[in-house]
Amino acid sequence: TTLRAYNFNAGPAAVPLPVLEQAQKELVNFKNTGMSVMELSHRSKEYEEVHNRAITLLRELMNIPDTYEVLFLQGGGSLQFSMIPMNFLQEGKTAHYILSGAWSEKALKEAKDFGETRVLASSKDANYTHIPTDYSLEDIKDGAYLHITTNNTIYGTQWNEYPTSPIPLIADMSSDILFKEIDVEKFSLIYAGAQKNLGPSGVTVVIIKKDFLETARTNVPTMLSYSTYAENNSLYNTPPTFAIYMLSLVLEWVKEQGGVKSIQKNNEEKAKYIYDAIDNSEGFYKAHATEDSRSLMNITFTLPNEELTKKFLQEAKERQFIGLAGHRSVGGCRASTYNAVPKEACEALANFMTEFKNQN
Amino acid sequence: TTLRAYNFNAGPAAVPLPVLEQAQKELVNFKNTGMSVMELSHRSKEYEEVHNRAITLLRELMNIPDTYEVLFLQGGGSLQFSMIPMNFLQEGKTAHYILSGAWSEKALKEAKDFGETRVLASSKDANYTHIPTDYSLEDIKDGAYLHITTNNTIYGTQWNEYPTSPIPLIADMSSDILFKEIDVEKFSLIYAGAQKNLGPSGVTVVIIKKDFLETARTNVPTMLSYSTYAENNSLYNTPPTFAIYMLSLVLEWVKEQGGVKSIQKNNEEKAKYIYDAIDNSEGFYKAHATEDSRSLMNITFTLPNEELTKKFLQEAKERQFIGLAGHRSVGGCRASTYNAVPKEACEALANFMTEFKNQN
Ligand SMILES: Cc1ncc(COP(=O)(O)O)c(C=O)c1O
Ligand SMILES: Cc1ncc(COP(=O)(O)O)c(C=O)c1O
Numbered sequence: 265t266t267l268r269a270y271n272f273n274a275g276p277a278a279v280p281l282p283v284l285e286q287a288q289k290e291l292v293n294f295k296n297t298g299m300s301v302m303e304l305s306h307r308s309k310e311y312e313e314v315h316n317r318a319i320t321l322l323r324e325l326m327n328i329p330d331t332y333e334v335l336f337l338q339g340g341g342s343l344q345f346s347m348i349p350m351n352f353l354q355e356g357k358t359a360h361y362i363l364s365g366a367w368s369e370k371a372l373k374e375a376k377d378f379g380e381t382r383v384l385a386s387s388k389d390a391n392y393t394h395i396p397t398d399y400s401l402e403d404i405k406d407g408a409y410l411h412i413t414t415n416n417t418i419y420g421t422q423w424n425e426y427p428t429s430p431i432p433l434i435a436d437m438s439s440d441i442l443f444k445e446i447d448v449e450k451f452s453l454i455y456a457g458a459q460k461n462l463g464p465s466g467v468t469v470v471i472i473k474k475d476f477l478e479t480a481r482t483n484v485p486t487m488l489s490y491s492t493y494a495e496n497n498s499l500y501n502t503p504p505t506f507a508i509y510m511l512s513l514v515l516e517w518v519k520e521q522g523g524v525k526s527i528q529k530n531n532e533e534k535a536k537y538i539y540d541a542i543d544n545s546e547g548f549y550k551a552h553a554t555e556d557s558r559s560l561m562n563i564t565f566t567l568p569n570e571e572l573t574k575k576f577l578q579e580a581k582e583r584q585f586i587g588l589a590g591h592r593s594v595g596g597c598r599a600s601t602y603n604a605v606p607k608e609a610c611e612a613l614a615n616f617m618t619e620f621k622n623q624n
Numbered sequence: 625t626t627l628r629a630y631n632f633n634a635g636p637a638a639v640p641l642p643v644l645e646q647a648q649k650e651l652v653n654f655k656n657t658g659m660s661v662m663e664l665s666h667r668s669k670e671y672e673e674v675h676n677r678a679i680t681l682l683r684e685l686m687n688i689p690d691t692y693e694v695l696f697l698q699g700g701g702s703l704q705f706s707m708i709p710m711n712f713l714q715e716g717k718t719a720h721y722i723l724s725g726a727w728s729e730k731a732l733k734e735a736k737d738f739g740e741t742r743v744l745a746s747s748k749d750a751n752y753t754h755i756p757t758d759y760s761l762e763d764i765k766d767g768a769y770l771h772i773t774t775n776n777t778i779y780g781t782q783w784n785e786y787p788t789s790p791i792p793l794i795a796d797m798s799s800d801i802l803f804k805e806i807d808v809e810k811f812s813l814i815y816a817g818a819q820k821n822l823g824p825s826g827v828t829v830v831i832i833k834k835d836f837l838e839t840a841r842t843n844v845p846t847m848l849s850y851s852t853y854a855e856n857n858s859l860y861n862t863p864p865t866f867a868i869y870m871l872s873l874v875l876e877w878v879k880e881q882g883g884v885k886s887i888q889k890n891n892e893e894k895a896k897y898i899y900d901a902i903d904n905s906e907g908f909y910k911a912h913a914t915e916d917s918r919s920l921m922n923i924t925f926t927l928p929n930e931e932l933t934k935k936f937l938q939e940a941k942e943r944q945f946i947g948l949a950g951h952r953s954v955g956g957c958r959a960s961t962y963n964a965v966p967k968e969a970c971e972a973l974a975n976f977m978t979e980f981k982n983q984n
């Protein structure tokens with residue numbers, strides 16, 4: 265059997281083992297073409313099948329209506345921070361941002377270069393321990409859009425229910441896309457770098473409502489205009505073909521698991537192991553997030569002091585637990601339990617946490 | 625032995641077989657980490673070694689001085705068309721473009737959105753059969769930069785010697801980077817999507833002179849500013865880690881071949897097979913490029929008529945020659961003989977061409 269680490273990386277992150285095995289099997293000779301999938305022309309029939317299969321699967325798994333486009337871009341979530349205001353922050357309008365963590369702040373910062381912005385709500389003063397609830401959607405009626413970050417990778421908080429926004433709702437779902445069933449129609453634009461729940465880094469998925477796309481500014485450079493991707497099935501220029509291929513395999517895997525509903529059930533069970541280890545530790549472990557805002561994707565917690573934290577991380581490493589150090593900006597510990605992280609890994613981590621607590 | 629097609633794709637294109645085999649071998653378990661290379665955090669020691677190895681190898685192979693940065697971006701050559709003027713077309717200055725094919729035209733088109741541009745020379749009226757020579761560098765002294773496309777992928781022409789420009793010289797080397805030894809110091813900025821001579825699609829290499837970088841505009845979105853990449857060793861956000869890994873393997877392979885000098889000798893021999901088949905065909909095959917502008921990377925040619933072209937492509941396909949149809953915008957045939965295309969493939973193609981000519 266293959267040596268597998270317990271991979272709790274925050275992104276790039278774990279990829280399902282059967283997906284890696286299939287990619288390995290056909291890496292040199294894809295479907296008897298005598299070529300690797302990465303050697304195929306992006307204009308070939310064989311590649312277009314891979315490309316369109318990824319789109320079809322995402323539509324099916326997320327129940328995306330025909331009134332939306334599914335696009336593949338490059339540049340990660342970070343380039344979206346600029347592309348969104350570049351395309352949708354119209355002159356004379358205001359873009360509204362709800363700040364729930366470091367990534368929302370970065371998204372806001374880029375928007376400021378393109379026009380008027382407003383922080384509708386923020387939990388910064390509470391050290392981003394919860395999703396802001398203290399705002400009204402009444403007075404944003406004329407805004408360009410409302411931007412939220414559905415899962416806060418660094419702080420370990422997550423939205424439970426999404427706002428019903430009177431203006432186009434844009435969501436950064438980089439770290440929780442496809443983790444549970446959602447109603448896509450609440451959103452005008454959803455974006456996510458693939459490297460957490462969807463596969464490897466190098467491709468960004470954008471799901472955009474067609475009638476919202478029609479409102480985009482037109483004086484945008486070709487490669488930074490969403491229309492370019494929509495009009496060319498994301499094949500205007502050479503797409504990151506291998507990353508899209510991996511995405512297609514990950515989506516096949518999600519489907520084989522029984523779809524997003526099953527994935528969600530799994531994710532709930534996985535997170536429960538670890539949150540239970542925290543909650544039953546008599547205060548040895550403390551969750552960063554308040555209970556109502558706990559993330560099922562990134563579980564952040566602290567130990568009584570720096571010394572114990574270091575010892576915990578060291579012993580974890582010796583047992584092949586990878587990626588448990590908290591983000592350099594907040595410290596502590598973080599376990600990222602994305603879709604591809606197996607239940608066994610979470611159970612093993614919970615057991616180790618309890619064992620470590622008992623011995624320290 | 626592995627089934628291998630004769631891959632003459634224009635990009636994405638052939639990758640060296642030993643590179644694919646190594647990637648396959650370690651795809652599921654990279655260096656005994658218990659993870660695939662695509663599952664590594666981009667902040668991990670293991671990944672940073674891969675990343676820095678790619679930079680070091682490119683520096684070594686191309687003899688890039690310390691006065692230059694080597695950067696990894698996303699978005700392909702096409703995003704560079706916009707990033708260059710966005711960063712370097714200063715107010716009140718003019719950007720000069722030499723048009724040698726469809727890609728130069730596209731580069732120019734994007735620049736027009738950012739400021740003054742001028743076509744210094746163009747061979748469009750000659751259907752881009754040659755590299756323009758009819759221009760003077762005297763009167764561009766105050767220009768922002770001079771942009772050239774060193775190899776014209778679609779038309780099959782290539783610069784032999786590069787101009788000694790009085791203003792910063794910028795080169796799109798997407799389809800011929802690393803094909804022969806060049807003097808990097810003639811250039812202020814070189815860019816290339818990896819998917820022809822460097823590996824898979826999804827990563828763009830930029831080689832930029834540090835003192836030129838210092839002249840860049842500052843009001844540029846974070847992800848579209850070259851400084852962001854230079855200041856963060858191309859790790860400001862998540863890079864396309866797997867594509868960079870493949871790049872590092874391709875560069876190792878180039879080194880094992882004896883470096884760029886050996887690659888160049890190979891490329892000359894490879895192209896000679898096919899150009900000889902054209903030149904010895906008594907006019908059955910006609911090269912699109914004039915003799916002084918012939919590309920060693922993309923060999924473009926026509927047959928006496930449409931019917932024979934179709935028949936040629938059909939029979940070629942049956943013999944596992946892939947990617948020989950000319951670009952949809954010019955028709956005819958094109959054989960792309962990038963670094964990774966084996967000599968045997970070129971010899972086999974030349975033999976087939978001669979055989980086909982004799983029988984038709
Ligand atoms: C919620 C969220 N948004 C955006 C980003 C930035 O993504 P990228 O590194 O792909 O630019 C991240 C990265 O972790 C993230 O977690
Ligand atoms: C010379 C040249 N420049 C730019 C491009 C565009 O590259 P990309 O598809 O990576 O945007 C190409 C693509 O073939 C090319 O050949």
Ligand SMILES: [Mg+2]
Pocket residue numbers: 364365366367368415416417418419420
């Ligand atoms: Mg965060």
Ligand SMILES: [Mg+2]
Pocket residue numbers: 333494495497
């Ligand atoms: Mg479409």
Ligand SMILES: [Mg+2]
Pocket residue numbers: 724725726727728775776777778779780
């Ligand atoms: Mg061309």
Ligand SMILES: [Mg+2]
Pocket residue numbers: 693854855857
């Ligand atoms: Mg540097």
